[in-house]
Amino acid sequence: LTFFIHFHCVWTNRLGTMGRGIAVCLARVGISVIAVESENKLLETGRQMVIGMLERDAKRRGVSASLNLLKFTISLQDLKDVNLVIEAVFEDMALKKRVFQELSKVCRPATLFCTNTSGLDVDALAGVTDRPHLVVGMHFFSPAHVMKLLEVVCGPRSSSETIATAMSLGKRMGKVRVAVGNCPGFVGNRMLKPYIDQGFRILEDGIAARPEDIDVIYLFGYGFPRHRGGPMFYASMVGLERVLERLEHYHQAHPDVPHLKPSPLLKKLVACGSPPVQKWREHIKTMHTKQIQAN
Ligand SMILES: CCCCCCC[C@H](O)CC(=O)SCCNC(=O)CCNC(=O)[C@H](O)C(C)(C)COP(=O)([O-])OP(=O)([O-])OC[C@H]1O[C@@H](n2cnc3c(N)ncnc32)[C@H](O)[C@@H]1OP(=O)([O-])[O-]
Ligand SMILES: NC(=O)c1ccc[n+]([C@@H]2O[C@H](COP(=O)([O-])OP(=O)(O)OC[C@H]3O[C@@H](n4cnc5c(N)ncnc54)[C@H](O)[C@@H]3O)[C@@H](O)[C@H]2O)c1
Secondary structure: OEEEEEOOOOOOOOOOOHHHHHHHHHHHOOOEEEEEOOOHHHHHHHHHHHHHHHHHHHHHHOOOOOHHHEEEEOOHHHHOOOOEEEEOOOOOHHHHHHHHHHHHHHOOOOOEEEEOOOOOOHHHHHHOOOOHHHEEEEEEOOOOOOOOEEEEEEOOOOOHHHHHHHHHHHHHOOOEEEEEEOOOOOOHHHHHHHHHHHHHHHHHOOOOOOHHHHHHHHHHHOOOOHHHOOHHHHHHHHOHHHHHHHHHHHHHHOOOOHHHOOOHHHHHHHHOOOOOHHHHHHHHHHHHHHHHHHO
């Protein structure tokens, strides 16, 4: 298989730029990569970075670096024979649309188009291509060659084969994959944004004196390490009745604060006897079925 990716070329604060991390993930599992940049100077900087990362990675693992799998270019025409594209240009809908339109002209009709957008509408991107069923999100986390998570973002028009291919490519790259739906920020960033936003509001309201105080509270009060599970597991562990009871209490006191209003799902789960987290899925399914029937 051959893959095309875009990669970032400005070395800022060691910040892992997505394209180069994705290129490393692909090449180290034996997949050919054609990396495309917008201009020669950026291409050369990016090339050196990717090679350096691959060499360090190979040294750590005691193997030889698979540099022969990489090709670097500034010409989109070089992508005419690739099987799959992972787009990682700036987070700008107009630019991404332009890139996908160009790719539609250059690539074979069966080539899959994946986007590494952090939260833009995958279906809007699919809509500008000549193959909406072959478009899917592959949301890697930064630095992409280190972080294990991959959100596979399924648009309403992504075919099941397209989703399955993105999932199996993620598996081959050694990622922990989660298939998610298409909404602003998907799951990770949709959850993270309210945390960050509340942090700013807390500072604005003078509830915490320093940003460090908020971070300290999070680090020492609510670590979510792997062995302890995430926020959903935590809610289950605390007890859903207690979570609901607290939210209702705060909601009554502050009816104008939207995030204090308990969700209908939480109420339903409590009404069903607060099943353990592993059992929520069947209740959620029933709820969705009823919603579909009602509509
Ligand atoms: C409101 C929402 C806003 C949304 C914004 C978009 C968010 C996005 O959509 C989602 C995300 O990505 S969110 C996720 C955001 N991500 C996180 O939250 C990640 C937080 N960071 C961590 O968990 C740890 O720092 C790591 C596990 C990355 C490294 O662990 P360690 O034990 O220190 O390991 P080490 O031995 O020192 O380095 C190993 C390799 O990693 C490299 N590298 C290291 N740091 C880097 C950096 N900052 N940068 C780049 N690269 C970095 C380092 O150069 C080396 O590379 P080499 O080429 O192989 O030599
Ligand atoms: N940085 C993160 O933490 C992170 C994490 C997950 C997903 N993402 C997403 O990945 C994408 C890229 O993010 P980034 O942080 O690597 O971006 P970036 O801004 O650092 O790099 C974008 C790269 O795209 C290149 N580019 C722009 N137009 C191009 C074109 N027409 N042809 C070829 N290359 C072109 C630029 O030269 C640059 O190298 C964005 O959609 C972003 O939301 C970022």
